[in-house]
Amino acid sequence: MATTKPTPLFPTYAELIELSLNDYPQLSAYLDNQPAWMKQHWEWAKDYLLYIGRNKSEHTYVRFRNDIEKFLLWVFMVDKQPVDDLRKADILSYIDFCVAPPIKWISTQLHDRFSLNNGYFASNLKWTPFRLTPPKYDKERVLDPKKYKPSLQTLESTFVALSSFYRHLIDEEICFGNPIPLAKRDCKHMIKDSQIKTVSRLTEHQWQYLIDTAVELADKDALFERNLFIVSTMKTLFLRLSELSDRQDWTPVMSHFWTDEDNNWWFKVYGKGKKIRDITVPQGYLSYLKRYREWRGLSPLPSKGEQTILVEKIRGRGGLTSRQISRLIQQVFDAAYEKMKREQGLDPAQKLNEATTHYLRHTGASMEIERDRPLKDLSEDLGHASSATTDTVYVQVERKKRATSGKDRKVE
Structure with missing residues (x-):
């Protein structure tokens, strides 16, 4: 289990287009202190997110950025295996991690990833990959990070983003297989719901x-x-x-x-x-x-x-x-x-x-x-x-x- 606090890896799409690591001193130092394959993974993910930003909506970029960033941080800080070596069992371990992440990885407030200071983008130490939010109708509720639990929709979104990432790596001839569909099929957290589906609407x-x-x-x-x-x-x-x-x-x-x-x-x-x-x-x-x-x-x-x-x-x-x-x-x-x-x-x-x-x-x-x-x-x-x-x-x-x-x- 990761004991150190994670660091943000990717900014907004507009900032990513112009990104030079020279302008992100903390991020650059973090990547320089990792094995060479981890920095290469970061480059793969950056290229993938640029592709998403060009071809999808801003909302889709943000959603996929969040999921790929979490995944890479788990790879870098917890699993420490290259993504092209991961198999179904590894992906299932990652999903278990997402269901119960370390407290240090969870916040109860929205924090920007980076802030512009004196011409450089500083990493925000308060930022975390996971966020616990109160219900819209109860904004005053006191939140306990220990009670974080992702919804089925959130887990579904995670599988979609990871599968898209692996398909991109296959297209680039970096990976030769996609472990995500098999992992999703066997994931104990994905409960199949054949019951009543409700639509969020007003009468x-x-x-x-x-x-x-x-x-x-x-x-x-x-x-x-x-x-x-x-x-x-x-x-x-x-x-x-x-x-x-x-x-x-x-x-x-x-x-x-x-x-x-x-x-x-x-x-x-x-x-x-x-x-x-x-x-x-x-x-x-x-x-x-x-x-x-x-x-x-x-x-x-x-x-x-x-x-x-x-x-x-x-x-x-x-x-x-x-x-x-x-x-x-x-x-x-x-x-x-x-x-x-x-x-x-x-x-x-x-x-x-x-x-x-x-x-x-x-x-x-x-x-x-x-x-x-x-x-x-x-x-x-x-x-x-x-x-x-x-x-x-x-x-x-x-x-x-x-x-x-x-x-x-x-x-x-």
């Missing part, structure tokens, strides 16, 4: 509270017009947070709303997997778009070629980042939760306290399923690779029938 009643609260906030303070526009857009157009935010290679602008020859409105999105898709825009949504544009001092509806940034910063230039958009959504969730708790009690309001930004996409899609919209049409709006994905994630008709038929069972 129609909770959604109505949310949108009504957003309207009330905007009526009282014009600055909340952005919040109202974002919340209505995310839910109605089934957007992921990244699809509304300003990114390095894409900025949503007003002309991404467009009409076809039959005067149907569409919204062009740069989505997951770097794929552009067009989403149908319902007539009922246009009143929210017009209201938002009126607040911006624009004509009622966008014109062809209009380059006005869709959701721009109040101060500074450019569009909002995912984190900034998330904060605006959270303001509405918080206000709606307080309003519903006050008027209807804690239990009906609790979901609004737990909800995250992704609830909006799931809520919009689930409501479309319930009104019997063709699955293929909804799947294309959502940007799913196939209707089967939409069916798996959202269709819960049989579950509801099962629940109804089971309600009247007798105890005696």
Whole structure:
């Protein structure tokens, strides 16, 4: 078991592109003190992460960076075997490690990996590879690192990242096999769940509270017009947070709303997997778009070629980042939760306290399923690779029938 505290290995993608170890004195010294094969491994991982950053989204880079960084630190500090020598049993040992990492490897706060000091990037001594976070609805909870336990989703993500890394090493003729699929198959921590799948969504009643609260906030303070526009857009157009935010290679602008020859409105999105898709825009949504544009001092509806940034910063230039958009959504969730708790009690309001930004996409899609919209049409709006994905994630008709038929069972 590792007894020393780990050090960060990789910065953000933008910093990684320009990375020179001369600018990272602690990281450079750490790598220089390791066997030559470990520094070579770091180079392999750096090349892989640059590939991910070029070809995937910023969110995917961050997720894969986190998993590959943990894996390399375990290889360097615990297992001390080259990755091309690892077999299924070694990977299973790593997963055991991830399920119960050393306390020194866990923190209860988010810390940056590096800080820029006097022209150099200093490694943050407070940073750790694992983080224990409180539930969204209980931010005041005192956290105990000894109670850290990753979710099945987290472990699934780890297997995905490691398998992708090994496939890259195989493509580069560094490795000649991928031990990850076999390890995942035999992993005792991966419990197969064939039971009820729930979708993180709001009920129609909770959604109505949310949108009504957003309207009330905007009526009282014009600055909340952005919040109202974002919340209505995310839910109605089934957007992921990244699809509304300003990114390095894409900025949503007003002309991404467009009409076809039959005067149907569409919204062009740069989505997951770097794929552009067009989403149908319902007539009922246009009143929210017009209201938002009126607040911006624009004509009622966008014109062809209009380059006005869709959701721009109040101060500074450019569009909002995912984190900034998330904060605006959270303001509405918080206000709606307080309003519903006050008027209807804690239990009906609790979901609004737990909800995250992704609830909006799931809520919009689930409501479309319930009104019997063709699955293929909804799947294309959502940007799913196939209707089967939409069916798996959202269709819960049989579950509801099962629940109804089971309600009247007798105890005696």
